[in-house]
Amino acid sequence: MQWFPFLRWPRPSPRLLGTEALAGLTVGLMVIPQGVAYAALAHMPLVTGIYASLLPALVAVLFGASSRLAVGPTALSCLMVSASLAGLAEPASADWVSLAIWLSLLSGVLQIGLGAARFGWVLNLVSAPVLKAFTQAAGILIISSQLPMLLGVHSSWAEFAQHPKVHLTSLLFGCVSLAILVLLRRWRPTFPTVLIVVLVSAYLSQALQFEQNGGMVVGALPQGFPALSLPGGLPVEQWAQLFMPVLAITLVSFLETASSASVDNDQRGQLWDQDQDLIGQGLAKIASALSGAFPTSSSFSRSALNLYAGAQSGWATVFSVAVVALTLLFFLPLLVPVPQAVLAAIVVVAVVGLIRPGEFLRLWRISRVEACIAASTFVATLLFAPRLYWGVLLGVTLALSHFLYLRLHPRIIEVGLHADGRLRDRHLWNLPVLAPHTYALRMDAALDFGSANELHRAITAYLGAHPDTRTVVLLALAINRIDVTGVEAFARLHKQLAAQDRCLVVVNLKLPVERLLQAAGELKASPQLRLIATEAELLEQLQQGEIVPHSS
Numbered sequence: 001m002q003w004f005p006f007l008r009w010p011r012p013s014p015r016l017l018g019t020e021a022l023a024g025l026t027v028g029l030m031v032i033p034q035g036v037a038y039a040a041l042a043h044m045p046l047v048t049g050i051y052a053s054l055l056p057a058l059v060a061v062l063f064g065a066s067s068r069l070a071v072g073p074t075a076l077s078c079l080m081v082s083a084s085l086a087g088l089a090e091p092a093s094a095d096w097v098s099l100a101i102w103l104s105l106l107s108g109v110l111q112i113g114l115g116a117a118r119f120g121w122v123l124n125l126v127s128a129p130v131l132k133a134f135t136q137a138a139g140i141l142i143i144s145s146q147l148p149m150l151l152g153v154h155s156s157w158a159e160f161a162q163h164p165k166v167h168l169t170s171l172l173f174g175c176v177s178l179a180i181l182v183l184l185r186r187w188r189p190t191f192p193t194v195l196i197v198v199l200v201s202a203y204l205s206q207a208l209q210f211e212q213n214g215g216m217v218v219g220a221l222p223q224g225f226p227a228l229s230l231p232g233g234l235p236v237e238q239w240a241q242l243f244m245p246v247l248a249i250t251l252v253s254f255l256e257t258a259s260s261a262s263v264d265n266d267q268r269g270q271l272w273d274q275d276q277d278l279i280g281q282g283l284a285k286i287a288s289a290l291s292g293a294f295p296t297s298s299s300f301s302r303s304a305l306n307l308y309a310g311a312q313s314g315w316a317t318v319f320s321v322a323v324v325a326l327t328l329l330f331f332l333p334l335l336v337p338v339p340q341a342v343l344a345a346i347v348v349v350a351v352v353g354l355i356r357p358g359e360f361l362r363l364w365r366i367s368r369v370e371a372c373i374a375a376s377t378f379v380a381t382l383l384f385a386p387r388l389y390w391g392v393l394l395g396v397t398l399a400l401s402h403f404l405y406l407r408l409h410p411r412i413i414e415v416g417l418h419a420d421g422r423l424r425d426r427h428l429w430n431l432p433v434l435a436p437h438t439y440a441l442r443m444d445a446a447l448d449f450g451s452a453n454e455l456h457r458a459i460t461a462y463l464g465a466h467p468d469t470r471t472v473v474l475l476a477l478a479i480n481r482i483d484v485t486g487v488e489a490f491a492r493l494h495k496q497l498a499a500q501d502r503c504l505v506v507v508n509l510k511l512p513v514e515r516l517l518q519a520a521g522e523l524k525a526s527p528q529l530r531l532i533a534t535e536a537e538l539l540e541q542l543q544q545g546e547i548v549p550h551s552s
Contacts (some may be wrong), residue, residue, distance in 0.1 A: 003367035006062045009313045016312065023311035024319025027070050027302050028194040031057075031320065032327050034350065035073045036218060036335060037343040041142065042078035042294050043091035044100055047221040049073050050328060052293040054225070054237050056284040058321045064280025065273035066261040068337035069187060070302035071284050075351045076135065077253050077297040079142050083386035084245030088238065097292070101231040103254050105248045106294040108285030114250075115278030121181060123254055123274065129394035131255055137381035137391060139354030142347060150174040150344040154216065169208065170215055172340035173201060181349040190309050194346055205337040216340040221332045225325070226291040248389030257281055260303040267307065269438030301350060372397045412458045413476060423475065425534055431502070435542050439466065440473035446481035447513070452489035452521075459493060463500075470502055471547060475535065477508040487520045499526035500527040505547060507532045 010016060031053045039049030053072040060071035081100050082091075089095035113121060147153075151169030153160050179198050186191040203209075211217045234242075257277055265272040281297070288296045308317055360378075363371035375397060381391025415423040416431025423440070424431065434440040439462050445451045463469055483488075497504050509517075509531060517523045523531065530547070532538045541547050 002112055002542075003065070005065075005280075005499040006314060009067060012315060013015070017315065019310045019312060020315035021319045023306055023309035023316040024321075026190055026192065026309040027306050027311075028320035028323025030194040030302060030305060031070070031072055031299075032337075033198040033338075033343075033346055034299075036338075037211045037346040037350075038073040038075055038078045039294075040080040040236075040340065041075060041145065041347055042073075042100065043085075043096060044078075044081075044294055045092070046218055047332070048097075048291075048293040050324060050332075051291040052225045052288050052296050054321060054328065055291050056288040056293070056296045057317055057324075058162065059287040060280045060284035060298075061314040061317040063276075063283050063515050065276035066257075066264045066298075068264050068303065068306055068311045068316065069257065069260050069298045070131060070306050070317070071281070071292070071298050072296050072302070074253075074256060074297045074299045074355075075142050075347060076256060077249065077295050079138055079145075080245070080252060080388060081250050081294045082145075083141075083388045084242075084249065086386040088241055098231050098234075099238070099242070099290060100294040101289045102234055102406050103249060104285045105231065105289035106242065106246045106291065107253070107295050108282040108289065108385045110246060110250045111254065111278050111282030111285065113282075115275045115282060116158035116285060118275045120274030120278055123251070123258055125396055125400065126251065126255055126392070127370070127373075127395075127399045129370045130392070130399050131361055132233070132356075132363075132375035133377035134381055134388075134392055134395060135354045136356065136359070137378045138388065139351045140382065140389075141385055142351045143355075144345040146347050149216070149340050150178070152341060154214075167214055169210060169213065170339060170446045171308075171342040173210075173215075173339040174345050175204075177201060177342045177345035178348060181345060184443050185349065189305060197346075198342060199334065201342045202334060202336075204538055206337050210339055211337065218335050218338045218340065218343070220336055223328065223330075223332050225328060226293070226413070228290045229292070231289065234385065239504065244387075244389045244393075245373060248392055250297050252392065253285075254278060254281060256300065257513075260298045264303065264307065301353075331449060369402055370399075373402060386459035394474060404450075407445070407450040408454065410443055410451040412441060412443045412455060414462075415440050415442050417539065434473065435471070435547070437468055437470040438473060438542075438547075439463070439471070440470050440475065442478060444478040446483075447479045447486035447489065448481065448483040453528060454484050456489055456493060458495075463502075471505060471539065472497060472502060473505045473507060475507050476513065479513055479536075480510055482513045482516050487497055487516060489518060491520070491522050494522065494529060500525070501528075503528050503530065503547075505530045505532060505538070507538050508534060 021505055032050060035049030037045045038047045038051070056346065057071045058071065061067055081103060084103065084338055085096055085099050089099055103182045112121065151174060152167035154167060155165070168215045181193055184191055204361050205215070205217060258274070261272050261277055284296050288294065360374060362373060363374055373395060377395030380394045381388055384390040391426055414427065415424035416429070416434055418424040418429055418431060426433070441458065443451065447455065459472060532541065
């Protein structure tokens with residue numbers, strides 16, 4: 001952990017600053033309209049989307065490890081805010097805003113604590129299938145929430161079913177904007193398509209008197225920088241209500257960061273300091289709360305655009321923050337007449353890439369169990385909406401249960417000599433026994449409290465079915481760790497075989513495991529225990545008859 005990671009940035013030079021300014025301008029022009037659109041998704045005052053792109057972005061890049069990440073409002077985090085506060089307050093009300101600020105503050109404090117304690121490994125609790133399923137379900141929920149505004153439906157779906165009424169100009173603005181955003185995004189990713197669409201739509205909105213004819217627009221936004229302040233007090237009963245949302249936002253937002261940071265660090269060829277990024281992201285959330293905004297996160301699309309535009313360090317973010325600052329001071333009136341249908345189109349285009357049905361088929365081909373876990377997470381996220389955290393919790397629980405099942409039921413195989421010279425699964429390849437009256441097995445797991453009983457059960461079952469077995473050969477190359485339970489299981493197995501006048505041969509015992517067994521006094525030389533260094537040495541001794549089964 002470092003106090004000031006920004007001190008590692010490259011020293012500014014005219015050439016470097018020119019490249020960074022171009023990348024920063026590209027991202028800055030994209031984040032302004034996106035921030036407004038995402039604030040609408042979170043049911044927050046629209047200007048808070050721009051506030052969340054200012055100070056939080058600067059704080060994150062100064063104190064995070066991944067200096068090329070674009071931090072600010074994201075669709076997934078805003079959906080989490082909207083879903084978490086549903087039923088706790090009226091959307092867009094003062095209470096709603098206050099609770100959103102508290103979500104940002106509490107999740108920021110939690111992330112800082114996790115980073116300072118070096119608990120970045122916690123994100124490993126969410127497997128890739130669970131994350132993919134959750135993000136796809138979230139993408140569907142985000143798009144469904146934007147469809148009424150995109151299609152010019154200014155009422156609930158229930159009212160629309162009874163009295164179908166569409167604002168045709170809004171429908172036209174939404175559909176045309178959606179088509180242009182999709183086409184130009186494919187043509188040239190670095191082109192400021194979003195900004196151009198927003199400015200053109202603002203001009204057309206004024207020319208057509210869109211608002212006067214019943215259209216919904218962004219409206220007036222307060223100019224200037226946000227006034228930094230702490231949120232008002234939180235009633236005791238609401239602390240408990242925010243507990244699960246804070247955990248979910250903390251975890252999901254950092255998983256967003258992980259997906260972006262992995263790309264950044266892979267390009268640099270360096271290890272990712274996840275604990276430092278936890279601290280940076282936590283400080284950014286606190287800065288967002290002080291600015292009166294909602295929880296921020298790393299945007300994968302804007303981070304990718306930053307890299308694509310040639311960003312080499314955090315200086316690019318400094319320039320993008322400058323663009324946001326100038327907009328807050330001078331250019332907000334340009335956004336006033338923008339139709340909200342255009343904002344809906346911006347959100348839809350940003351999240352449509354999250355929905356990839358083919359991923360479920362791919363998972364099914366790789367692992368049917370994990371595919372079922374992903375499907376369960378996907379369905380639960382949709383069914384429990386707006387309580388999205390139950391989908392994440394179910395997915396994590398199922399994934400951990402599967403993990404524990406595999407640890408408690410390790411792969412234990414009997415080996416035989418394959419034609420290629422390797423010791424492989426005897427039953428899978430229809431191989432003969434390694435030697436007469438010999439049981440040669442390999443366990444592909446650590447010898448600990450989770451696997452010890454399964455190893456003992458496998459050997460005992462085999463000996464019961466094959467009473468003429470005189471030698472048990474344990475291939476220990478895959479056993480890279482042993483605990484106290486494992487040591488006791490080894491001792492019990494050794495004593496059991498010795499009492500039956502059988503020999504235990506241990507092959508390729510790793511040094512950490514060997515040291516613990518020696519410390520426990522379980523590797524003392526005896527006729528019933530032999531240690532062999534390699535599989536090649538084992539085969540040689542078997543061929544020469546040096547490992548001779550004991551007679552009864």
